[in-house]
Amino acid sequence: IGANVATPRTKASEARAAKTVFDVDGGLAKELESWIDGLDTQLPPLRNFILPSGGKAASTLHVARSICRRAERRVVPIVQDDNADPSVGRYLNRLSDFLFVAARYAAMKDGKKEYIYWVRDEKN
16 A cells, blocks of 8 residues: 555556556455454444444554544545555555454453444533
8 A cells, every 4th residue: 555655656657656556456455345244243233323432452443443544535635636546545445444343343352332422412
């Protein structure tokens, strides 16, 4: 990912760009999706937004997810300008989803509670 993002497609030679190709066939993103599905089947259905919670392992995974989301947001304009492969954005999106599901799984395995996000009633 780093080499692909750091090598602008619009300015790199074909040979240089070829060395930084990332997940052309989408196989890595599909593998993440299968991991997500595997963990998700073991979790209770998600019916509400949850806050980052669930113990140390889950919280660490939530932090990693937020960092991954930040990277994804920063990569979007680079991909839109054709300076990085679209697969980079797709992979980062799937990776952040995996980290979310992994955090929920870690909380469940550790027997820790996940806290539901409630909208505060502004009138009271």
